[in-house]
Amino acid sequence: MEKGQVALPLTLLDKRQELNLAPEDLGYLLLALAACKENISVEELAQNPWIKWSLAHGWACWEGKRISFAPLWRNLYLLWEKEEKAKTSHVVCEQFEYGKIIKWLDQVRGSLSVTLKEKQILQEFNLKYGWSTDFILIFLQLCFTRGQNIPRKYQPIAKKVYLQGIQTIDELAAFMSNLDWIYYQVSEVKKCVGQYGGVTTPQREMYLKWTNQWKFSHQVIMRAAEETVRTNNPSFRYIDGILKDWYQKQVTNVSEAEKALREHDRQKPQKVVRTTGRKRISRVDQRDWEKILGIE
Incomplete structure (x- = not known):
């Protein structure tokens, strides 16, 4: 304040209506701003009616022993920020x-x-x-x-x-x-067994059972999926059966899974093929998981 004059930001005049300030309210703010420019005590500030009005309406606040109009300037800034966003949205819309x-x-x-x-x-x-x-x-x-x-x-x-x-x-x-990391992993399993398309809820839940409940890594699950490809009916049900067998055998990694597969090979039945009076022993080409796992 100098010689009875107070500098008033033009923005405050422009945004008076958006701030819901009546003309007389603007006058009260001016008087409060002017009072803060005067060299008066804290007690006098507290008793000033215009400052009390500004505090009551949320345009000012106490900061230690002085009055701050930060709430007023903050509201003006928010209005400016809103306008800038609107301008940006308009530009984006055009492009x-x-x-x-x-x-x-x-x-x-x-x-x-x-x-x-x-x-x-x-x-x-x-x-x-x-x-x-x-x-x-x-x-x-x-x-x-x-x-x-x-x-x-x-x-x-x-x-x-x-x-x-x-x-x-x-x-x-x-x-x-x-x-969507789980989606990727389930999709890889599906691709391995020759299935395509989106991941279904049952498939996702089954995969989560293998990883969360049975604690199998993705590598072990993929090894089981690869094994089902050698059967007539590769599927998630088949994978679930193999992993259940491994879970019961406490298989925890790919090496142990390979060992379980070799043991399974040794336990497979052999069939006799008769040719011109000679006996020839041949191994079954397809692992008979259906009988072992109870999958028909």
Whole structure:
């Protein structure tokens, strides 16, 4: 305050309505600001009606023995930040290549499959999350490779990505890899036994039983999967039977699994093949897991 004048930020005048300040409220704030510029005691500050009004309405606070108008400036900053985000969203919207994403989805699915609801979700990724076209495309590609290829599956993942504050492609790839690591492992088992497509809930639960309850490593599980390929009916049920046998034998690693397989080979029955009066002993080519494991 100098010669009866108080400097008032123009921003405060511009944002008066957004701050819900009536003209008289603005006057009270000016008087409170002016009082703080005067060399008065703490007791006088506490008794000043304009300062008391500012404190009561949350525009000021005590900081030690002085009055701070940090709450007022904080509200002004939040309004400015909101405007900047709105400007950024507008720019993103202008650069957003919506048709490029729709075209990619149609090509991957092999049909014009994008519904109105899915279009709204994609627009939300851009307008609400601030994602660029390329970021959305990479996100969708990572989701689709994991079988999350419909909105009700990939939308919750997008929300998690947004809440984690992920903004770069590297961060996104790392997040997705950690998020669906079990999916990758189950998919590898499925591929080994000649099955393709998304991972089902029973398959995931069975895999979690092998790892969490029976404490098998992924390498041991894959060895069991490889063994089922030599049968007529490789499947998760077959793998489960082999792993159950190994669990009962307290197999804990691949070396012990190989040892269990060799013991199984030695215990296999032999069959006699008669040819021109001579006896020839031949080993059964296919391990008869059905009989041992009780799988029909």
